[in-house]
Amino acid sequence: VFSNLKSQPADALLELIALCREDTRENKIDVGVGVFCDDQGHTPVMRAVKAAEIQLIHEQNTKSYLGSAGDIEFFLRLIPVVFGNDFKDHERLSGLQTPGGTGALRLAFDLIHAGNPNADIHYGNPTWVNHLQIIANTGLNSISHPFYNREKRQIDFDAVLDDLKQVKRGDVILLHGCCHNPTGCDFTFDQWKALSEVISQKGLLPVIDLAYQGLGDGLEEDVAGLRWLSQQVDEMIVTYSCDKNFGLYRERTGAIFVLSQNAESRKIVQSNLIASTRTHWSMPPDHGAAAVRIILENEALYDSWQTELNAMQQRISGNRQSLAKADSYFAPLLQQKGMFSILPLSPEQIKKLRIENAIYMAPSGRINVAGLTPTTIDPFVKAIQKVI
Ligand code: LMR
Numbered sequence: 001v002f003s004n005l006k007s008q009p010a011d012a013l014l015e016l017i018a019l020c021r022e023d024t025r026e027n028k029i030d031v032g033v034g035v036f037c038d039d040q041g042h043t044p045v046m047r048a049v050k051a052a053e054i055q056l057i058h059e060q061n062t063k064s065y066l067g068s069a070g071d072i073e074f075f076l077r078l079i080p081v082v083f084g085n086d087f088k089d090h091e092r093l094s095g096l097q098t099p100g101g102t103g104a105l106r107l108a109f110d111l112i113h114a115g116n117p118n119a120d121i122h123y124g125n126p127t128w129v130n131h132l133q134i135i136a137n138t139g140l141n142s143i144s145h146p147f148y149n150r151e152k153r154q155i156d157f158d159a160v161l162d163d164l165k166q167v168k169r170g171d172v173i174l175l176h177g178c179c180h181n182p183t184g185c186d187f188t189f190d191q192w193k194a195l196s197e198v199i200s201q202k203g204l205l206p207v208i209d210l211a212y213q214g215l216g217d218g219l220e221e222d223v224a225g226l227r228w229l230s231q232q233v234d235e236m237i238v239t240y241s242c243d244k245n246f247g248l249y250r251e252r253t254g255a256i257f258v259l260s261q262n263a264e265s266r267k268i269v270q271s272n273l274i275a276s277t278r279t280h281w282s283m284p285p286d287h288g289a290a291a292v293r294i295i296l297e298n299e300a301l302y303d304s305w306q307t308e309l310n311a312m313q314q315r316i317s318g319n320r321q322s323l324a325k326a327d328s329y330f331a332p333l334l335q336q337k338g339m340f341s342i343l344p345l346s347p348e349q350i351k352k353l354r355i356e357n358a359i360y361m362a363p364s365g366r367i368n369v370a371g372l373t374p375t376t377i378d379p380f381v382k383a384i385q386k387v388i
Contacts, residue, residue, distance in 0.1 A: 011129070011130070011133075012129065012362065012363050013032065013033055013129065013362060016032040016033065016360055016362060016363075017032065017033050019354075019360065020032055020360040023358055023360075025358040027357075027358055027379065028358035028359075028360065029357070029358060029359045029360065029371070029372070029376045029379070029380055030360050030368075030371050031359065031360065031361045031367040031368045031369070031371040031372060031380070032360040032361055032362055032368060032371070033368065034181065034244065034339050034340065034368050034370075035244075035249060035368070035370070035371070036215075036244060036247065036312050036315075036316075036339070036370045037370055037371050037372075037373065038315070038373075039315070039373050039374055040373065041371075041373045041375075041376070043247065043249070044247065045247060046246060046247045046305060046308050046309075047304055047308055048295045048301045048302075048304040048305035048308065049246055049247060049248065049291050049295070049305075051301055051304070052290075052291040052292075052294035052295050052298075052301060053287075053291050055294055056287070056290050056291060056294060060290070063286075065283055066283060066286060067283060068096065068274045068277040068278055068282065068283055069096035069097060069273075069274065069277075070096055070097025070098070070283065070284040070286070070289055071097050071286060071289040071290055071293055072096075072097075073293050073297070074097055074255070074289040074290070074292055074293035074296070075095060075096055075097055075255055077292075077293055077296035077297060078240065078255055078257075078292075078296070079093070079257070081213070081219065081296070082210065082213070082223060082226070082238060082240060082257060083223075083227060083230060083257075084220075084223075084227055089230075089259060091262070091263040091266065092259055092260050092261065092262055092263060092265070092266050093257060093258070093259055093266065094257075094258045094260065094266045094267075094269045094270035094273060095255060095256045095257040095258055095270075095273065096255065096256060096270075096273055096274070096277065096284075097253075097254070097255050097284045097289050098239075098254045098255055098256055098277075098284055099252040099253075099254065099281055099284045099285060100241055100243060100252040100253060100254040101209065101210075101211045101239050101240060101241030101243065101254045102130065102134070102241075102254070103252070103254055103256075103280070103281065103284065104239035104240060104241070104254045104255060104256040105130075105131065105134050105209065105239045106134055106137075106138070106280060107256050107273055107276050107277065107280075108207050108237045108239050108256060108258075109121070109134055109135055109138040109140055109207075110138055110276045111237070111258070111269065111272055111273065111276065112138075112140060112172055112205070112207075112237075113138045113139055113140050114272055114276075116170055117139065117140070119140065119170055119171050119172050119205070120140075120141050120142070120143050120167070120168070120171045120172070121135050121140050121141065121142040121143070121171075121172045121173075121174055121207075122142075122143050122144075122145055122163070122164070122167055122171060122172065122173050122174065122204075123142060123143075123144055123145070123147075123173075123174040124144070124145055124146070124147025124148070124155075124160060124175075125144040125145065125146060125147050125148065126147070126148060126182055126183065126342075126364065127144075127147075127174065127176070127181075127182075128176075128181045128182065128209070131174060131209070135174075142174075143167075145159065145160060145163035145164070146159035146160065146163065147159070147160055147183075147185075148183045148185060148342070150342075150344060152332075153183075153185075153332035153342070153344070154185055154332065154335060155183075155185045155187065155191075157187070157191055157194075160195075161194060161195070161198060164195070164198045164199070164202065164204070165198060165202070167202065167204065169202060169203045169204075170203060170204075170205070171202075171204055171205070172204065172205045172206075172207055173199060173204050173205070173206050173207070174207045174209065175187075175195075175206055175207070175208050175209070176208070176209050176210075176211075177208045177209060177210030177211075177212075177213065177222065177223060177225075177226045177238070178210065178212055178213060178215075178216040178217075178222035178223065178225075178226075178337060178338065179211075179212035179215050179216045179222070179337050179338020179339060179340070180336075180337075180338070180340070181211065181212070181338075181339075181340050181366075182340050182342055182362065182364055182366035183336065183340065183341070183342050183366075184333070184336030184337055184338055184339075184340045184341045184342075184369075185335075185336055186216060186336070186337045186338075187225055189224055189225055189228070191225075192224070192225030192226075192228055192229060193228060195225075195229070196228055196229045196232040196233070197232070199229065199232070199233060200232045200233050205233075205235050205236070205237070206229060206233060206236050206237070207236075207237045207238075207239065208226050208229070208236070208237070208238045208239070209239050210223070210226065210238055210239065210240050210241070211239075211240075211241035211243065211244060212241075212244050212245065212338045212339065213240075213245050214245045214306075214309045214310075214312075214313060215244060215245060215309070215312060215313050215316060215337075215338045215339060216313070216337035216338045217313075217337065218310065218313065219245075219306065219309070222337075226238065230259060233259070234259075234260070234261045235258075235259060235260055235261065236258075236259040237256065237257070237258050237259075238256070238257040238258075239254070239255075239256055240254050240255040240256070240257065241253075241254045242254060242255075242288060242289075242292050244339070245309055246288070246291070246292055246295070246305070248288040248291070248292070251285065251287050251288025251291075252284070252285055252288060253285075253288030253289050253291075253292060256273065258273070312370075315370070316338065316339060316369055316370050319369045319370065319372050319377065320333040320334055320336070320341075320369055321334065322372075322377050323369070323372075323377065323381065326377065326378075326381040327381055327384075327385060329384065329385075329388065330381075333369065339368050339369055339370045340366055340367070340368060340369065341366070341367055341369055342364060342365050342366050342367075343361070343365045343366075343367055343384070344365060345361075345365040345384075345387070345388070347363065349387045349388070350363060350365060352387055353383055353384070353387055356383075357379070357383040359380065359383055
């Protein structure tokens with residue numbers, strides 16, 4: 001059997017993590033994988049998470065199975081975080097806990113494949129590389145449309161709209177809820193409104209990947225567009241990750257939310273999600289979701305989490321400002337949100353930066369702005385200035 005296998009290319013980001021880890025140079029600068037770093041370059045366990053974990057250790061008296069939907073209270077407590085306190089569509093909302101946002105994406109595309117294997121998935125180019133791998137693995141077809149104007153380093157919104165007007169009814173549009181990965185270019189609220197109009201007119205199914213809530217402009221601000229869209233459409237999927245906004249990366253904590261037409265379809269969707277879960281991972285890991293649930297249940301922990309998240313968001317914005325102040329080459333970063341931005345560098349320049357300056361960034365030129373610290377910003381800017 002194994003002699004028939006073909007060797008698979010390594011995932012570029014995972015490869016980068018390994019390369020950076022192996023580099024023993026003390027001055028290395030890791031702006032590769034998307035993890036938040038503090039001023040010392042550490043990715044801390046958030047204070048509220050630590051407190052919730054301690055509480056969990058004391059209170060938890062069994063490790064028995066929870067079931068395919070995972071921690072249901074975790075899921076229910078996330079609903080107002082995503083959809084707002086005044087959300088009223090519970091009777092048509094299904095969903096469950098997943099292993100990270102990736103697990104949620106896998107379930108989303110499985111569900112779409114089960115409902116309509118001929119649906120094309122439209123995505124703005126570029127998108128998170130793993131999106132395309134997951135879509136391909138489910139057997140669905142993906143089609144890119146222009147999204148990012150490389151010269152202007154901003155969204156080409158007219159091109160996005162024009163393209164959407166051409167797609168066939170029943171197709172799927174994959175959108176980033178906020179803090180676009182890899183470009184950092186988010187739709188304005190007015191653009192979300194215009195998109196919502198086309199999506200609802202054309203009867204498209206939006207899949208919103210929400211992996212960075214709170215790291216753009218704030219918890220509420222970052223989902224204003226998503227909430228607007230959710231009120232204009234009959235069907236919608238949100239894939240959620242707690243990796244970044246709860247700093248739970250390795251705990252694999254996420255959720256899928258599916259809005260369907262009515263209570264009847266909700267039941268069918270939920271049964272499909274459960275069936276799909278069962279064949280993938282059967283039941284999701286508990287620890288991260290239990291910690292998030294404890295935070296969302298407890299006012300003091302919630303406030304602590306929000307305060308720390310706001311500070312993280314401000315650190316990222318501060319880094320964007322410092323870069324733009326240092327060199328106008330970085331000025332477009334001021335219009336972008338969240339951890340990422342794409343620098344217009346060639347593969348040779350990116351390689352040179354790695355070899356000569358121990359600077360690690362994704363092969364696309366994507367940098368994780370949150371990876372820079374007060375100590376590394378200056379050498380980073382100087383190295384870029386040299387290479388350009
Ligand atoms: C990233 O884009 O850097 C993160 O989402 C990590 C990953 O799994 O790719």
